[in-house]
Amino acid sequence: MPRHHDPDNMPTIKDKKDPLFPIYLPLKIFDDEEYDCRTPEEWISLGLEPGSHDRKPVPGKALLPTDAVLGHEDPKNPKLIYQWIDVGVLDYDKKTKLYLVHKTKNGMVRDEEGRPILNGQVTSRGRAPLLPCQYWVPRVRLLFLAEDPRVFAQRVVSADNLRKKTQALLLYNLYVDSMPTDGLNSISEESLQRMEFWYMAGISKEVRLDYERTMNKISFDRIVASKPEMFSYVTLPDKEEEKVPEKGMEHSEAAGIQHGYGASFL
Structure with a gap:
């Protein structure tokens, strides 16, 4: 996701605000799931009504690009603008841990033909192709309307702080590793030998x-x-059963060959 800075008002070290260097680590890997009050399956099941087998979209807000075409082609394009947009949550992918969301229009979730989208857009033929108004997003970019927005805000802030701290530590270690070693006092050979002796x-x-x-x-x-x-x-203790190799020599035969009298085994 692109970050927009004012070139005429860039932060400095004295400001102690945003990092001077671009953020390159994705926020989702720092997300703390302990903030969640429901599991992904429980969130999706909120779309089920008593007595009905059709699962409806779950209302929420997602941080999405305003340009649908460019947003799918190049999500990190610096020209993109992201906003919190009303969505209906259609589905969840366990492997990628992403939620499928659909931008609402007049408060409704409809396909290109104006029909309601049910069961995560999955039919007997499988999942329909992704529409321009649909995106797979991580949980840290999705606010369910049924959750406390203050807790969600704390969740985002916590992930962002951890990301900044991690990147700062990575840069710190990069600086240390990049420092020249010429002229530094090296460890003496006597000290090395002493450490090797105690180790052995x-x-x-x-x-x-x-x-x-x-x-x-x-x-x-x-x-x-x-x-x-x-x-x-x-x-x-139980004795472990010795496994006979499917291929190759048995231990006794191999030992005999090593000692020079393997001919008697042939």
């Missing part, structure tokens, strides 16, 4: 403990299995 010592200790535990486990399992009456209070 820690790994060796873990391997040794794991080996000793495995050997104790084998001995303990053998003793418990040989005297089940004496160790009736001990439960041995």
